Amino acid sequence: MAAKKVVVVFGATGGQGGSVVKAILGDSKMKESWTVRGVTRDVSKPSAKALEEQGAETVAADLNDAATLKDAMKGAYAVFAVTNYWESKSADVEMKQGKAMADAAKEAGIQHYIWSSLLNVTELSKGALPKVKHFDSKAKIEDYVRSTGLPATFFLPGFYMSNLPGGMFRQAPPNNDWTLALPIPGSTPVPLLNTVGDTGKFVKGILLNREKTLGKRIYGATDYYTLDEMVKEFKEVFPEAGKTAKAAELPHQVFKDILGKTGLPEEAEEELLQNMRLMNEFGYYGGAKLDESHSILVDKLTTWEEFMKSAPAFKDLK
Template sequence: MSGKKIITVFGATGAQGGGIISTFLNDPKLKNQWAVRGVTRDVSKDSSKKLAEQGVEVVAADINDKTSLVKALAGSYAAYGVTNYWEKADMKLEVQQGKNLADAAKEAGVQHYIWSSLYNVNKLSNGKLPHVYHFDSKAEVEDYVRELGIPATFFMPGFYMSNIPGGMFKPSPPDNAWTFGLPVAASSPIPIYDPRDTGKYIKAIVLNREALLGKRFLGATAYVTAQEIVDAFKALFPETGKTARFFQVPEEMFRGFMKSQGSPDYIVDEFYENMRLLEEFGYYGGEPLDESHKYVEDPLTTWEEYAAGAEPFAKLKKFVATEATRATEAASRLFEATFDLAGFREKAEPGRARLRALMQRRKRLRKEVEEFGGLLREKKLEREDEDRLLRFVQLEVVNTFSRTSEATATYLGRAMRCLIGSGFPAELRPLAAAPQSSLAATAGHADIITLLIELGAGKEIKDRNGWTPPYGAAVARCADVMKLLVKLGVDKDAKNNSGKTLLHWAAEAGRADIVRLFVELGVNKVAKDSSGKTPLYWVDLQEVRARNRGLQSLIKYIKAHLTGSPDRLVFSWVWRWAAEAGRADVVKLLE
């Protein structure tokens, strides 16, 4: 062990400690720098022996006995302290154990103490949720560590994903459908955490010691809502998922169930309030996860990944992803990453570390997409796969462009170049790009249009109604984009499914500005649609429609205010119209 710094991990045989040990033993950045000491009360049990076989120095100590802790910590540079409230469910005892650990860390001269803490819910809720003891006790210990003045970071583990499969999410009456039941609304955000990821967070903490001393470090992959947890289950297990649901358990039912399981009243209160915390104040009081994530280098386990491997779900038939569906997922992640990156860059002062992390993530995803692209190119895709891929690309583009600024669009253009240009099947390119080009036009992104056409997007490609890309530009009043499209050779007189040109559309929509532009661009002014009508016909019809609308409101007005004394002069044109149109009812009304 010489030359290596020692990290002493309490709870070594448990979930959090176990996660730390496996990272410190295997991570290329850590394994040569750190030696791991693991603490247990029983060095002879199988789980302790297994740790010793892996190279952990396993030592015995009890967190109720401070002397044993000082001995266990001797020579440690860093230490991870955790208590297990649930063993005795005694708040006072947990506070004492936490203080023992802190005192021992001080006495042993530990340089970086990491305390597995949690928020004080009583304070966070202004006394509304006073019974979440296992949170409040850890927060009390955190205060004590701060008072002692030892160099420390406070790790705040999120909501264990392992609480969910088989426990909170299981087949339930009356129909035995898989039900995720919690006494909170389906939209409540849950910061999900896989304890096996603990090492990834602690790695970030020890590698960034100076920046993180005295700080809290949130340990969760993401906030997901209870409903999203169910939705992911449905996608993973489509057959069982058909009837899967979220159920907001009424308070009385929740309490009754816990009592029937033998929980004493104070634990029932504790659990109920712990869950209400999610909806009412937020598990972390609404704190975002970004500040911690910017230090984490390794990918965190998602709920989908966790659920796919969770033992209680093992017997359920999984969705089998084809290469095309996996490729679409990779493309989706790439779009998302590019979007995040662009959004972040647009901020006035982007943090360097976060920017680097985002760029690395995007690079990784680009590689992934390219690999899938290669796979897809080599294989003959099934028609169904092609359709799925195409539908996805369209949807993804609609989603991303709809929240895109001009600057972000440039980045998305690069993601598209990667997606369409570097691997996705050639025969899909013009197809996939088609709706994108009209969408890009809609959003007015001239550079995207140029790129798409460069990449081979079909200039004649049409949407469901047969409109070509300039339609999008016209709808969005983007004269520049219209001009660019025409310059790039897009047919300005192309007809839609009813044989209408864009001039027909502009005339019918009463869009004088666009009509003027089309005329400037030299479109065919007398093109005939499928029923032989020229654009002028639509202008006339527009006028009639406008008059019609005016008439309806006039009649309404007359009925309400002027019955018996209509102003003949004002209504003379209405008279004329009514006579011409043979509307005896209107003539009668005006008399």
Template sequence: MSKIITVFGATGNQGGSVVEAILADPALSKEFKIRGITRDVNKPKAKALAAKGVELVSADMSSSSSVAPAVANAHTVFLVTNFWESMSSDTEISQGKAVVDASKAAGVQHIIFSSLINASEASNGRLSNISHFDGKARIEEYIRSSGVPGTFVLPGMFMSGFETMIRKNPPNEPAGYTLALPVEPSKAKAPLFDAAEDTGKFVKAAIKNFPSQAGSRILAASDYYTIDQLISEFSEVMGKPAHAVQIDDDKFKSFLSPVAAQELLENMKLLEDPGYYAGESLAGSLALLEEKPTTWKEFVEKNKEKWSNFDH
């Protein structure tokens, strides 16, 4: 009889990638029956998953009792939490804890959590406003203390985020593209990650290497790219000039919503020091994969039209 794997955010970038990866894997698709958790089971993406045999469940993450049906009889849970929905670290942490408590009560044997480092601790308090990192680190700590075995997949910087950050130059400037960030382009290193395409590849590694990798962190990124390297490869693929410029902190913040400006500024500063993953190598994580992750060049090639047609 198939084991149940509960996938939170089943119609989102990360959860959707996990669902597709399991369905496409000959061994895992036999071993697991997928229960996809989404707020609206009637939206088109959810219906498309149901047509592939995924059990769709709507779940409220506000308490362990309300989330209990989502994890009932599950062997494995893939958990992703969303800070940006509430913009509240307390809300994100309480939702994560509710799922962990419900999972423990249900006898779940493995939680795979989409985590991030504690940026406040890694920077010795210098970068203390990156709530979407620190909240996930707190949930990871809670899982580690819960008694339920956990594997932690830490997504890198989403390649899709650069679709709006690399901007087409205005008509009064030379043709091409500019990436303006508050960091030194030759020093800041971004571990890039195609979330929609590759989350499933890294989560599959967590499933297939359980229990030997239980307790470990899997860093989900294809490579570290300096900002200079990133923009150079972008220019090469697009066949157009592109350059990176360092701007001051206040100018960077002026481009952003005031509620998120300091958070996103510090998120960029993290790339310089101590590093997105605090300097940790990707080699051990990449060695666990059965399929190569998407490179930045491949992502740009696949999405050329978005930059070509997007009138910034």
């Protein structure tokens, strides 16, 4: 019997990485030929123990310590690599981490490297939106991965559905109406992803279609939904609460002021504003269609309607 292929999953206790672990170990067919090595900073934490209960091996590694990355990848076939820009709020830190992972993977002879990437917004917008650092830094890491010659696929997660219920889509004064308030028109298309539920479905599809996906970008979203369509579905799912629900286009400064109240630095306020403007002015994926990315899937993706029905912020609505 052939030895199982090891896939190393970084950020295994986080949203994206945790989804990958669950998708592989929750699939009895996949488990016949694959095993998961979950990477976390502290293997003694309850979240790491929960990975072991699912059947994953856990290893400790630190993205800021290149030596630990090499150990984590030893003997592995594939790697799912992801960074968290918002932890340091530094593109330089993220770039360093991303390059260190790619270098370690190259040294370990990894056969399929999957990088959680995003588009370069400065380039896409021809300099009109130069401050979306958490996109640009991941795109530059993608460029670096390509330059190393690593056999790689690039997974580009869509807009997190989890950002909406109780966050951007909440009850607003003066009448407590449910309002989806963003600094873009209601007609703006947004590629929605149920990050925790569906990231792993895409990564599973990538692993099962190595030849087809090498060198490609896989766009991780269920579908494009306009803000108006999101509100319309909310009204249908929750007819009572949805009677007065609406999408509201916030003035740019008002949006930044709201972010400022959460304690975000001014630079991050502008970054997130430009992130929103990207969707309306240039397209989150630059107008790319999702059909090819969906063609590798074996599991059904979560719709916005399904996500709303399970969202804690909406649980008491009728």
